[in-house]
Amino acid sequence: GQQVQQSPPASLVLQEGENAELQCTYSTTLNSMQWFYQRPGGRLVSLLYSPSWAEQRGGRLTSSAASNESRSSLHISSSQITDSGTYLCAMVKDSNYQLIWGSGTKLIIKP
Amino acid sequence: GGIITQTPKFLIGQEGQKLTLKCQQNFNHDTMYWYRQDSGKGLRLIYYSITENDLQKGDLSEGYDASREKKSSFSLTVTSAQKNEMAVFLCASSIWASAETLYFGSGTRLTVL
Numbered sequence: 158g159q160q161v162q163q164s165p166p167a168s169l170v171l172q173e174g175e176n177a178e179l180q181c182t183y184s185t186t187l188n189s190m191q192w193f194y195q196r197p198g199g200r201l202v203s204l205l206y207s208p209s210w211a212e213q214r215g216g217r218l219t220s221s222a223a224s225n226e227s228r229s230s231l232h233i234s235s236s237q238i239t240d241s242g243t244y245l246c247a248m249v250k251d252s253n254y255q256l257i258w259g260s261g262t263k264l265i266i267k268p
Numbered sequence: 269g270g271i272i273t274q275t276p277k278f279l280i281g282q283e284g285q286k287l288t289l290k291c292q293q294n295f296n297h298d299t300m301y302w303y304r305q306d307s308g309k310g311l312r313l314i315y316y317s318i319t320e321n322d323l324q325k326g327d328l329s330e331g332y333d334a335s336r337e338k339k340s341s342f343s344l345t346v347t348s349a350q351k352n353e354m355a356v357f358l359c360a361s362s363i364w365a366s367a368e369t370l371y372f373g374s375g376t377r378l379t380v381l
Contacts, residue, residue, distance in 0.1 A: 201372040255326065258310030
């Protein structure tokens with residue numbers, strides 16, 4: 158079936174100030190993708206939405222996609238301790254309504 | 269700004285019990301969703317609704333019922349709670365039915381004894 162794989166698969170530990178790169182790869186053609194953030198015990202928050210595989214920017218966040226490689230990336234520049242949490246990607250199926258979710262990457266930023 | 273409120277925040281039930289989770293949104297969004305989040309796994313869609321009184325099954329609908337009697341509310345019923353059902357249930361809404369920019373509630377954590 159259709160799957161979304163996130164990497165790193167479990168967690169990523171960085172020092173404050175380093176850049177973070179998270180990736181999603183998918184097994185079928187999809188028409189758009191989103192990145193979400195979840196603080197422990199908190200609600201999921203939409204970070205970036207990328208229709209048509211356009212690069213999207215929001216402050217220190219950039220999402221980009223390489224559709225010919227079936228991959229999407231979220232780049233966080235100059236990471237801060239408050240960036241710690243779980244990042245999930247989700248792809249929109251052609252039929253809309255339904256997102257296919259990755260299992261998330263836990264980002265830990267150390268001082 | 270709007271908010272999605274899920275109640276209860278924690279729900280403890282007995283195996284075989286029928287349990288209901290509630291969700292309210294004041295965004296005036298058309299579409300609402302119920303997801304299940306298991307530790308270490310991606311979210312899985314249980315039900316969604318594109319307007320009042322509409323219900324659409326997601327990939328994980330078996331064992332669940334849903335109800336959208338008002339535009340602002342969407343409830344989910346676990347018809348017979350099972351121990352492997354312990355998870356966080358997330359409600360979400362979006363302005364259109366295209367799943368762009370979902371807004372999520374803070375979740376209901378279900379524990380089955």
